[in-house]
Amino acid sequence: MSYNLVWFKRDLRVHDHAPLLNAGRNAPVLCLFIIEPSLWAAADAATQHYQFLRESLLDLDAALRKRGGGLRIEVGEAVAVLQRLWQEAPFLAVYSHQETGNWLSFQRDLAVRGWCRERGLHWQEFAQFGVVRRLRDRDAWKAHWEALMAEPCLEPPVCDWIAVPKLPILPEPHTLGLIHPDPPQRQIGGRRQGIETLRDFLFDRCGAYRGSISSPLSAPTACSRLSAYLAFGCLSLREVVQATRRQLAALPRGDARRAGLTAFISRLYWHCHFMQKLESEPELEFTNLHRGYDGLREADWNPAHFQALSAGQTGWPLVDACVAMLQQTGWLNFRMRAMLVSVASYPLWLHWQPVGTWLARQFLDYEPGIHWSQMQMQAGTTGINTTRVYNPIKQARDHDPHGHFVRHWLPALRRVPQEWLFEPWRMPVKLQQQCGVSVGVDIAEPPVDLERATRQAKARLYQLRGRADVKVAKAAIVEKHGSRKQPIRRKTKIAVGDWVQTQFEF
Ligand SMILES: Cc1cc2nc3c(=O)[nH]c(=O)nc-3n(C[C@H](O)[C@H](O)[C@H](O)COP(=O)(O)OP(=O)(O)OC[C@H]3O[C@@H](n4cnc5c(N)ncnc54)[C@H](O)[C@@H]3O)c2cc1C
Structure with missing residues (x-):
């Protein structure tokens, strides 16, 4: 008996799942997830992403089994896996959600599209976000x-399912080359x-x-x-x-x-x-949104600065505390993410791409479309956004006024008096001895003078921004990517009513 294939990617649910519903309308359904080694070997992939995925797959499989189905999980490159399934038993069509992923997943989708075309096979993709393809x-x-x-x-559909044996044991992270904690x-x-x-x-x-x-x-x-x-x-x-x-x-x-x-x-x-x-613009994972900014920082890559940042050893306590929190939780709020990128891009003068790859691994919620756009925005290379430079000392005073956050994530600084907590390198040696904290040992000496380095960085950016050719190119970027400020006229009324517990099922 022939069947429709539902290819799950980053849409690990049975609710509000258009591919599943549509696939189930005219034939039995086989639900597939592919663990693709080349995607997991990429520089933006991390153990935490894979472990979160495994937990989500178990949940999805349970939800499918509750309805009579189950999830088939295959390890391999997408085209090879599809070919294998096709040889086992040809399917009628492939159903999936559109994915706005990284460059590799984009290339993978092109390869799958080609494979489907060669066989005259219909691959129907549905939008799952308010993202418009070929906008x-x-x-x-x-x-x-x-x-x-x-x-x-x-x-979720009520349909016929292709039987799937119990979930296999999923590969351990290290077998996919995932070595990060x-x-x-x-x-x-x-x-x-x-x-x-x-x-x-x-x-x-x-x-x-x-x-x-x-x-x-x-x-x-x-x-x-x-x-x-x-x-x-x-x-x-x-x-x-x-x-x-x-x-x-x-x-x-x-x-x-x-x-x-x-x-x-x-x-x-x-x-x-x-x-x-x-x-x-899938290229914005690698190239400046505004090409007039090409060459701004790329050639000045300073490995010592990057090492200090990624190890949480810049000596700026709020920055180091944020990195410590990321290492423990995989999450940071927006402002602190923006501050990390600002510190990387201005005083440390690091190109956003390698910094973004490191942060992609640190963020459990890594979503390429948001991530790379935000990286460029905070680094000032979009050419269309206001330059925001966050001073980590001012941010600490404003958002951690009593030092609770810094002391929690940097226990070595617990005994530093509040007056010196956000600028410990200024602390007199005698005071360092009294509170048992040695700058250079318990907390790093900052790699640059914050004020001077930030001033120089801004000057370099503004100089470029002022160039006539850079100004001219800005209009086209606003036209393509800029947000539109006019109010939205809603066609559909919003449903009113109590939000009840039964609203969500698993
Ligand atoms: C350099 C940088 C990189 C980022 N990378 C990511 C990323 O990879 N994935 C990601 O989901 N968010 C990213 N963000 C945006 C934001 O920091 C996170 O969405 C937010 O911290 C997630 O926590 P939350 O769900 O509790 O957010 P909430 O404040 O509760 O927001 C709800 C949801 O809205 C969306 N959202 C919130 N803020 C933004 C924003 N500024 N831009 C776009 N969407 C937003 C997210 O989907 C979020 O889950 C990034 C921000 C910066 C500055």
């Missing part, structure tokens, strides 16, 4: 996002965990969203913490948007959570806005 006009983009988010979420306090994968996180945020934690997401102290609980569940598709963006809007409508006026949820929805919109940039 011609950015002006209509917001309306498109709204329309997609307003469509009803899809129920798995952060011991990272979030756990799977839809079940994603739903719990969403529920907890919508009903409770969102009250602190406005006003508490910038400080690294309050952000871990004030932020939604949904990024990894969205990146691996354990939750669909649409179900998160709709659940948030329902909860907003149900909350009384004056409830502090309303402001939080409104601000949160704007981030869900940004999610797709940034991904669209990589979808429209």
